[in-house]
Amino acid sequence: MIEVRGLTKRYGATVAVEDLTFTVEPGRVTGFLGPNGAGKSTTIRMILGLDAPSAGRALVDGRAYRDLDRPLCVVGALLDAGAGHGGRSAYNHLASVAASNDIPRRRVGEVLELTGLSDVARHRVRTFSLGMRQRLGVACALLGDPGVLVFDEPVNGLDPDGIRWIRTLMRDLAAQGRAVFVSSHLMSEMALTADHVIVLGKGRLIVDTDMAEFVRGSSRTHVLVRSPHGAELARLLTAEGATVVTEPDGGALSVVGPAYSRIGEIAAAHGLVIHELAVHEASLEEAYLAITEESVEYRADGIPADLRRDDIEHGDTRGDIAERGARS
Template sequence: MIELSGLTKRYGEKVAVDHLTFTVRPGVVTGFLGPNGAGKSTTMRMLLGLDNPTAGDVRIDGKHYADLKDPLKYIGALLDAKAMHGGRSAYNHLLCLAQSNGIPRSRVSEVLETVGLTSVARKRAKGFSLGMGQRLGIAGALLGDPEILMFDEPVNGLDPEGIHWIRNLMKSLASQGRTVFVSSHLMSEMALTADHLVVIGQGRLLADTSMAGFIRENSRSYVRLRSPQQERLRDVIHEAGIKTVGAANGSMEVDGVSAEQLGELAARHQLVLHELSPQQASLEEAFMQLTAESVEYHAHSGGAAGAPPGAGWGAGVRQRHEKKNGKGV
């Protein structure tokens, strides 16, 4: 279990992490989401004692990271796949980690087999592709067979087979009762992997809820209907006290009423339906909705035709500066 209490990190006047309090529990994959600059990497670094908090506390199974003897047996982490000596072979890189944490040599071969790097175990890491380096970093996280695992962008550089593999690996680890904490910008992948979400923006906690609860609370859910008897269907729905919204292709949308209720209503009036489909936003749409006010770096499509390069970017910066200082735009 990972426990954060009022965790804060300041760099001068800049507040990178702002009084974060949440718990990452065992048995589920917990996704850690936030826009660029939200403080995710800083938070993860403080979990591992790589950065000292300005205030607050963070504990790994009830202990500070610095107090853990042989820490790889408690928590395994992938923060930077390139954080290794390029002149060492994959095997020797892992062997150094094992020997410094009291882990048997035999475990090195086991994790190399798990991540699919046995055939290149004696090759120097500097010759590895991004995906191979990522697999080696994951092997390092698994080396101590820890109860807590933390991954920052674990699918970065992996091919489709590798992405499918790491997704199933994380789910398998969680099903064993381990704590799995993973940060990623790939919303489609997170939607397939995470059971629970922690979302931050500008260093502050925005959400700590289940995946289903997050989407439900931060997006619109509705039912779309389409019928060759569209006008009659609309009248029947209105007579039942239900509001509709017109949509594309002559269909209509209904909020707050289930598809089952609407289907039964249409059946009672012998109306033919060509479409009766519940609609719910994706994780990406719900995330964008929640974090819209917390995005620090906004891209703009550009300025007027003929404007010099960077003009659109500069205008965007000026707008945000003027808003911040209370000026109209």
């Protein structure tokens, strides 16, 4: 497992990570989420011994990364898909990494097969697409058959088939009892892949919980109600303690609070007709955006609407439009 205790990283007056504590347990995929600048990459780099913490500690299987005798046999990591030497073949790149950790050469063929790169094993890495480089990075992470795996944005550059492959691989690795720690901005994939979620905001821990519980607990989960007696029903539901908002499209009610069955009971008791009663479950993206709303460091409001159409019709470039937007 990975254990992070009181981890802090300062760069001068800037605090990148502050008093961070969490555990990545074996047997499950743990998603690591947060806005740009939240401290995710810095945290991963400290776990892997690439950056020294200002305070606290990060342990892999109870030891600091620098104290591991054969680190690739304990933890495998994909941080940069472009890390492979462009002049080497995929096979030779993996063979050199395997030799550095006293890993048998036969393992190179096994991970090339596992990642679908056997047919291009003798091709130079510089000829690989981004997706192929991602697969090579995954192969490198798996070389030592480690019990802990750390992936940073593993789906970058992958086509739909590749995305499905990496999703299945991560879940299979967790099912084998390994601890899988994956950072990603692709919410749809995290929702399908992760069992547990850790969310950072401005270097601090915001959420550390089960994925299903995190989504289920979002305030954006609500019941949609359509009724010709909307105003009366809203009054009754509000009296029951519900939060009721009238949707702009056709006057439907968005209700947070009571279960949908209770809404139906209240309507029936007062003879009110209901045309639609549906539970809207929050998505991971909605839950994430709600919890990190105050932690976004870089926010853009876009080009003012009154500049867009006329400027585009006159053939102005996006740079011209953005510059005038800034002046306005």
